[in-house]
Amino acid sequence: MAVVLGPNRYGKAETRVVRVAREGEVHHLKDCTVSIALSGAMEAVHLAGDNAAVLPTDSQKNTVYAFAREHGIGEIEEFALLLARHFVDSQQAVHHARVAIDEHAWVRRGPHSFVRDGTEVRTCLVHHDRDGTSSVVSGLRDLVLLNSTGSEFHGFATDRYTTLAPATDRVLATAVTAGWRHAGPGTGSSADSYASSYADSYTGARECLLEAFAGTHSLSLQQTLYAMGRRVLERRPELCEVRLALPNRHHFLVDLAPFGLDNPGEVYYAADRPYGLIEGTVLDDAAPPAGPAWD
Amino acid sequence: MAVVLGPNRYGKAETRVVRVAREGEVHHLKDCTVSIALSGAMEAVHLAGDNAAVLPTDSQKNTVYAFAREHGIGEIEEFALLLARHFVDSQQAVHHARVAIDEHAWVRRGPHSFVRDGTEVRTCLVHHDRDGTSSVVSGLRDLVLLNSTGSEFHGFATDRYTTLAPATDRVLATAVTAGWRHAGPGTGSSADSYASSYADSYTGARECLLEAFAGTHSLSLQQTLYAMGRRVLERRPELCEVRLALPNRHHFLVDLAPFGLDNPGEVYYAADRPYGLIEGTVLDDAAPPAGPAWD
Amino acid sequence: MAVVLGPNRYGKAETRVVRVAREGEVHHLKDCTVSIALSGAMEAVHLAGDNAAVLPTDSQKNTVYAFAREHGIGEIEEFALLLARHFVDSQQAVHHARVAIDEHAWVRRGPHSFVRDGTEVRTCLVHHDRDGTSSVVSGLRDLVLLNSTGSEFHGFATDRYTTLAPATDRVLATAVTAGWRHAGPGTGSSADSYASSYADSYTGARECLLEAFAGTHSLSLQQTLYAMGRRVLERRPELCEVRLALPNRHHFLVDLAPFGLDNPGEVYYAADRPYGLIEGTVLDDAAPPAGPAWD
Amino acid sequence: MAVVLGPNRYGKAETRVVRVAREGEVHHLKDCTVSIALSGAMEAVHLAGDNAAVLPTDSQKNTVYAFAREHGIGEIEEFALLLARHFVDSQQAVHHARVAIDEHAWVRRGPHSFVRDGTEVRTCLVHHDRDGTSSVVSGLRDLVLLNSTGSEFHGFATDRYTTLAPATDRVLATAVTAGWRHAGPGTGSSADSYASSYADSYTGARECLLEAFAGTHSLSLQQTLYAMGRRVLERRPELCEVRLALPNRHHFLVDLAPFGLDNPGEVYYAADRPYGLIEGTVLDDAAPPAGPAWD
Structure with missing residues (x-):
């Protein structure tokens, strides 16, 4: 017997980002919870505590916020794909990224006033691999x-x-x-x-x-x-x-x-x-x- | 020093009752959670385990279901008052009743098909005393x-x-x-x-x-x-x-x-x-x- | 009829503070959730939005952390009294303070290693009034x-x-x-x-x-x-x-x-x-x- | 394109069973939550609503209780295997069974008195197939x-x-x-x-x-x-x-x-x-x- 490392992934889970888009008096709201999981050449960190391949989960959180500012948040699937591709494309050790987003719905009550709408949550789950393939699952729960x-x-x-x-x-x-x-x-x-x-x-x-x-x-x-x-x-x-x-x-x-x-x-x-x-x-x-x- | 019994109350909490009212093909739905608390001459049960004054919480639950059949469930405040008065009027040892009801909202999708509407809960809290006075607080949460x-x-x-x-x-x-x-x-x-x-x-x-x-x-x-x-x-x-x-x-x-x-x-x-x-x-x-x- | 302001209070709820006391290799752990509610001369803020009497809830949170450093956290009742008296004594507009603390238990597994112990939570609820009186309720839940x-x-x-x-x-x-x-x-x-x-x-x-x-x-x-x-x-x-x-x-x-x-x-x-x-x-x-x- | 049925399973989830074993004055307690999922020849029920192959989830629940009486509950893995094999062996349409059990721990306080111990839950996940193979995963959470x-x-x-x-x-x-x-x-x-x-x-x-x-x-x-x-x-x-x-x-x-x-x-x-x-x-x-x- 030899003990070996099997499949693994890591990332920042449940980063809550609220994005306000201002169109004069009228505001638009996106309220999302983003969970990221990266995988790839991660043997060294598991076996020896060598973090050279590990982009901190804190940086992943920052990326969510920065991308929300730079790109806005349109459909959650697009935002998830944007994030997933970013990590795979920019980090050599990251071979695969999984991004899941929950979107919490709000109903407009005024130009910049909103009421939360229901327990129902819109979801998406996106994968992107360094071989260039992506997959997109959309959905809902509750x-x-x-x-x-x-x-x-x-x-x-x-x-x-x-x-x-x-x-x-x-x-x-x-x-x-x-x-x-x-x-x-x-x-x-x-x-x-x-x-x-x-x-x-x-x-x-x-x-x-x-x-x-x-x-x-x-x-x-x-x-x-x-x-x-x-x-x-x-x-x-x-x-x-x-x-x-x-x-x-x-x-x-x-x-x-x-x-x-x-x-x-x-x-x-x-x-x-x-x-x-x-x-x-x-x-x-x-x-x-x-x-x-x-x- | 003497140890004495202070204020107390007991009852069945969170009885969930779903009431369907049938109007031919068209159904109407009431979905409520009812919590009852009774108080009165309850010294004997606390001090000696004598249950003669204790209407079982199981009977209280049954009353919720039976009243839902006999009287329907209109506004939750009315149903709560009906229950509160019933316990005070019918049980000599019960001097005071408190009934709280949560109502869970549903939106119609068809003649007998419904979708749960939101996290918001409509509430009421009713008190009735054997001196004949009642109080009604209505409200909401979430x-x-x-x-x-x-x-x-x-x-x-x-x-x-x-x-x-x-x-x-x-x-x-x-x-x-x-x-x-x-x-x-x-x-x-x-x-x-x-x-x-x-x-x-x-x-x-x-x-x-x-x-x-x-x-x-x-x-x-x-x-x-x-x-x-x-x-x-x-x-x-x-x-x-x-x-x-x-x-x-x-x-x-x-x-x-x-x-x-x-x-x-x-x-x-x-x-x-x-x-x-x-x-x-x-x-x-x-x-x-x-x-x-x-x- | 005239509409008037009745009883009111405000404060920071559920500030989670973890305090490590280091005794060489051996560490001691206190894990608490602190909720503060202050009341007093708060008419102006309710009626006119004048915040002059309002110590921000953010400052209350900071006080929890600073006091944890300055005084340590001994028994939660003592820490709650310390906080309650501080707010009443230092803020003229605060006539009364209520501090509730939940303590989450940990069991030692090593000099600086711990395992969470159970669902049970130790609690306290402390009041302090500017007339000098205090009350202390201790307890537990779950x-x-x-x-x-x-x-x-x-x-x-x-x-x-x-x-x-x-x-x-x-x-x-x-x-x-x-x-x-x-x-x-x-x-x-x-x-x-x-x-x-x-x-x-x-x-x-x-x-x-x-x-x-x-x-x-x-x-x-x-x-x-x-x-x-x-x-x-x-x-x-x-x-x-x-x-x-x-x-x-x-x-x-x-x-x-x-x-x-x-x-x-x-x-x-x-x-x-x-x-x-x-x-x-x-x-x-x-x-x-x-x-x-x-x- | 043709729409087809893919992988599916069904069963009773979260049946809570508390088993008392009496050894004279001294009682022993097992407190478990059992979730069952069966799969097999289930096309007819999905495509045509023909339930002939469907053992009701209510019967699955009853089986948990009856087996708890007949066989007791020893290690949860054994009880899960017993259940999984029973469904595969006794129902022709069931080709595979998955049984997951959570065990909630209690600590003894007297011959028949117990205190719940912690948030930690012992778990198992068992599979049994009609080809005779079984798998057992044990574990814990929280x-x-x-x-x-x-x-x-x-x-x-x-x-x-x-x-x-x-x-x-x-x-x-x-x-x-x-x-x-x-x-x-x-x-x-x-x-x-x-x-x-x-x-x-x-x-x-x-x-x-x-x-x-x-x-x-x-x-x-x-x-x-x-x-x-x-x-x-x-x-x-x-x-x-x-x-x-x-x-x-x-x-x-x-x-x-x-x-x-x-x-x-x-x-x-x-x-x-x-x-x-x-x-x-x-x-x-x-x-x-x-x-x-x-x-």
Whole structure:
């Protein structure tokens, strides 16, 4: 046996940057949390504490702030690509960069006054390698949805431990975590023209998720998951793969019989734990290999 | 010295009830978390473990669900009053009831499909005593606001430990926790006619908070707090006292000079901790005594 | 009607200070979160945005760090009193100071190496007024306890909504939040000699809570609460009042009968919500008035 | 383009089970959170809502409770393997099972009285496939460590955005998330004799992490990470791979010069965000392929 170093990465996580763009009286706001992870020729630092290849995470944080000033923050995917390429291009020891950005939404209340909008977070995850390839996954998390009818669950497998009654009308509720992989950019050159569409892509994909959740008469949450992913791929040709994680936030019909009351689908107890967790991938069968896109 | 029992209360906390009201195809949703605390002749249970006066917290939970079925859930203040009066009226040992309800907002996406709306929570805190008096405080929490200009802070006291520079243009951001006390209902009889206005009152008071925050050129967060409370009282005659807790979520202008960049109010670092915390009460000088209303 | 300013306070919340005391190779660690709230002649800032009376919360934060260097951090109650008196004594407009400190525990692993110890947090809440009076409440929170037997609950009141079965052997689990008020210091002069006993007092009171929880055959959580408070007061003459908040973290015996299994007190489901919440005060009938001690 | 279903899995997450083992007066406690994910022939449910292959997540929850009664809960790895094999062996459509268990520690205070011990959580992640192979990863998270000296960081790469000063004496603090992969069991037959060593393995590996953290004079957190992983592999021949995620919880020396004070490594500000995040794998170069072990 010999002990060796395996895959590794390091960087500054959760740098919170708020960018104000001033257009006279009218201000525009971008509120992001940026996490950077770099990897490459990092043996010496692990094995011998030699930091010559290590760009401090503090410098990475500074770069986020400086780039926000120099380039502004447009779509988060563009800003993430800008950062990822910068580290790979400027640091010889850095062979690969991963940049994840969360964007927190604000709604305008006045020319320079804003209200935070919701728990939902727009996300992106970008990789850039020194071989010139990049990958972009966009997404969201904490989009909480509920259908108060139009959901069934029956005909399932049973075993010695099954007590669940079949349901022909149940509440279906979930908090969506979704990511969608862009077919491009594969190479740096086409990236910039491509970039302009991230906003459209986000709005469109999100709308597909909402529509498919609300519009699918559900026989299982798996069926709904697949319908959501399929809708995104069918409507958004720029995307080639969707991954969804859907907790099944159980809403149990309360038994009111002991109190002489019926409960025709009116009063529910929303449980915290345990919960079902349904995870799945829907993809274009011609999608290029994902590589590290989701890591 | 003699050891004695002082003030005490007990009850079921955080019962989550989701109420669906069905109007044919169209469903309506109420999603609430209810916390009950009862007090009264509870010496025997503390001193001797005699539970004869103790209505189980499990029964309190059941009551929430049964009342949701029997009475529906209209405005949370009404539902809280209904519960509070029930426990005081039906249990001889219960002399006083406190009911707090959080309401989680949903936005409609279809006839029976909904999306959770925001981090903001509508709240109420109701007390009812066996002497017939009730108090109602309505409010909200986690309403996150930001002004990207129109805020100054200078002319402050200084001491040996002061290093803060005066600011003539800063970001002002906070997460509002607010409560407003209703002048009525003082007695049970007038309560029901009064009740119909809780929804209006909430919408109106919330709008006052938003307007005053956005519209006040702020010389300090205290000044903004007072303006917010004052606006509510001036516009809503049914309210007699407002309490606000406003964390000052500091947004520090990042020093970009080391990178040869200026930063004219564009790039900020949003800090988590520490934060300023400004708490204050604004009231009508003719307000009746608060009694236990805020406890 | 006239709108007026009511009670108010402001300050820096959650300043995290880590203090290393070096004794040659051997280091000692104090890890605290300090929250300061000042009040006094603050009308002008609320009504007119005049900050002349406002010592910035940033200066308060600086004071925490500077005092940690100048005075070290001994018992948190002493450090809180030092800060509270400083603000009242040095700022004419500050008539009253409230300082709350959380202490996070570390266990030694080497001369200068430490491991965080538990979720439990030691707390204090100190008030100092310009009339010279001070109050000190010490305590803890998130002390999680469980008895797997020795707990019953029966003979309780019942109503139409009661379905709970009497229990003669149940699991009793809680997360203790406790505070104990020191009879002294009433005035500044005696405070310092008194101060040396805070560590003893903490260790002793905490041990009383643990002993009384483990040692009480419980007929209700209220009975256990009272026994815990009583034990503290009987053993610690320096204390005059104990306040406890005990969530009843329900552990439900799982019904295994559908699987042909009995469950003789072996397999439990630990629920998150809802939970019972038992709050109570136990005090020496000769305790001096609490004043703002618990606010 | 054709839309197809990719990798997917489903199951019950975060089933909390508390198991009491009664040995006369003396009770023993196991407190676990179990998450199950099954995968296999699940096309029909995704594409057509046909649930015939879907064992309800409710049945999975029931199985956790029933198995806790029937088999007790010994080492969490054994319980996880028992569950994983059960689902694969008993459900034809389930080709692969993943079971993750968190164990929450309690310290004894009496024959049947316990105190929760720390934030630290013992973890395991088990996979079992219908081809008969299993993998076991054991680990922990939220083990919070701090060295108040013996840590340096200098000689690092610099760029235009670097302002960090070299440090020759800094505080090093982290919250360890670690997993270690067992070389066996590769096949079912040898698993049971192997199982008896999980407790030893856990205690031993944890001690290695603590020792290496405290004992390494650190030139970078990467060096410490590697030393921690290496120590585990060198001492525990039953393990073949260690993965570590170490947030660098920055403790910044407070600048007290404005107050006329020096700060010789005594007063630190502990920041929440951003933080460095160092992730790395240390492995035996003869380790068998990991397969899905870490997924």
